[in-house]
Amino acid sequence: MHNEKTIKNHIYDAAEKATPDVNRNIKADPRFKQAQKPSPFRKSPSLRVATTIFVVAIAFIVLLTNIERPIDAYSTVYVEINPLIEMDFDENDDLIAVRAHYSGDQLEHQMRKHKGTTYIESIELLIDYAIEAELLDENNPAILIDVDSKDLNKRDAMQGMIASRVPDFVAERVQGGYMIRGNQQNPSDEESARANAMNMGVMRYRLIQQLVEKTGEDAQTYADTPVDRLREKLEAQNIPVNIPSMTDRPGPPHSNGDNDKDDRDDDNDDHTPGPPDGIPGPGGRTP
Amino acid sequence: MDEKTLTHHVKALKKGNLSHFDAVYEATRVQVYYTALLVLKDESLAEDIMQETYLKMLESLPSYRPKQKFVAWLTTIARNLSINAYNRRKRELYLEDEKVEGLFGGQQDASENTYYLAQLLAVLSDDEKHVIIEHVVLGKKHKDIATTLQKPLGTITWMYQNALKKLRRKAGEDDA
Structure with a gap:
């Protein structure tokens, strides 16, 4: 009886016997003798340890130099285009950090490449990226911007510069594009939590709150409403919207009793300058 | 020879201790020879390649990583050398207008x-x-x-x- 195992053993034995022995020939070859010589590149254990330490040290240095150390922001620009983008600037107005909230990861990633640009350049770049991402277009033409700074004079200057440059920039690129001054200043914890719960930034939440207070509707109704539509609804309710105009060019901004929502918000009186005189409605913006 | 013992001999050989060569050779010679023979179908040529494989193995041993199975690594060397030899031979035979015989046939x-x-x-x-x-x-x-x-x-x-x-x-x- 020849089972598989027996046959396999038989074949293997025959194959083994038929295998030639070349051991002597191999040892007679000069290359065999050479294999015994240690390679000049073969490292001693101590050299290996030294190399390892050196490599680890280099890696550590490279890692340290690449770690982004948190730099204290001197000013922050808040841009609400649903998502909300926060851009930090140093004392020289150079972009040092970007944070996106509410699904703005792509914009954050794109803007991080532009560290070192000024706040106006940064806002303009962000607007271009937002247009590219179809976050800003003729159906969604409004951009909500606010500034905060350690230095109140600096903040006023930045607000003035933004008001003079950004509206035209948006209007040139987006049909009916315009800018609204947002109010990001000093949100209470409760306000921040509510805005967060509605998956939006404080500036947008405050616009909705103004509308809800007047209409008595549920704030959630407007959770997905674009800023432009919110502006329309606010105006329909005779609630003024803070839109910079031609009269709002650099120079100290000043208060207007009718339009200054900060006048209604006592918490913000100390920090937020009032909007300029004679702020026109959306009809006054560049089409 | 079991895998562990072979690994021990290979490690020693890698360190340049040629006294372990015989053990490695005995444990692998059948696989090396038949790998070459299956490609070349020529016993004397397979024998040459077998010799060449071990010399090449000694030369390349510093780059061998123990995570890889040694026999698989060695037979890959044998197979590559055999394919090269086969291609060289095919060109020669083409010129001489001869025919390659089958396994154990010629x-x-x-x-x-x-x-x-x-x-x-x-x-x-x-x-x-x-x-x-x-x-x-x-x-x-x-x-x-x-x-x-x-x-x-x-x-x-x-x-x-x-x-x-x-x-x-x-x-x-x-x-x-």
Whole structure:
């Protein structure tokens, strides 16, 4: 009886016997003798340890130099285009950090490449990226911007510069594009939590709150409403919207009793300058 | 020789201790030779390649990583050297207008042991011999043989079973 195992053993034995022995020939070859010589590149254990330490040290240095150390922001620009983008600037107005909230990861990633640009350049770049991402277009033409700074004079200057440059920039690129001054200043914890719960930034939440207070509707109704539509609804309710105009060019901004929502918000009186005189409605913006 | 013992000898050899060469050679020579033979189908050429494989192995050993199976690494060297030799030979034979013989088929001066193996496998077709050598001698799985021969796994399994039947029948006849 020849089972598989027996046959396999038989074949293997025959194959083994038929295998030639070349051991002597191999040892007679000069290359065999050479294999015994240690390679000049073969490292001693101590050299290996030294190399390892050196490599680890280099890696550590490279890692340290690449770690982004948190730099204290001197000013922050808040841009609400649903998502909300926060851009930090140093004392020289150079972009040092970007944070996106509410699904703005792509914009954050794109803007991080532009560290070192000024706040106006940064806002303009962000607007271009937002247009590219179809976050800003003729159906969604409004951009909500606010500034905060350690230095109140600096903040006023930045607000003035933004008001003079950004509206035209948006209007040139987006049909009916315009800018609204947002109010990001000093949100209470409760306000921040509510805005967060509605998956939006404080500036947008405050616009909705103004509308809800007047209409008595549920704030959630407007959770997905674009800023432009919110502006329309606010105006329909005779609630003024803070839109910079031609009269709002650099120079100290000043208060207007009718339009200054900060006048209604006592918490913000100390920090937020009032909007300029004679702020026109959306009809006054560049089409 | 078990895997652990072979690994021990290979490590020592890698450190330049050539006294471990014999152990490594004995544990692997069958696999190396038949790897070359299956490609070249020429015993004397396979013998040359076998010698060359071990010399190349000693040269390349510093780059060998123990995570890789040593026999697989060594037979890869043998296979690559054999393919190169086969291509060189094919060009020469083309010029001489000769024909490559099958496995154990063309050796006028085959040794007694080779003759015995050739007789043992004589009832098999060349493909069946290939499958039997790969599986029984080289210890390869049917799946790997199917990949090497670029044939479906089912075909390889069928060829192997068919070859076993033939060998059983032949063994029965020999006994009778």
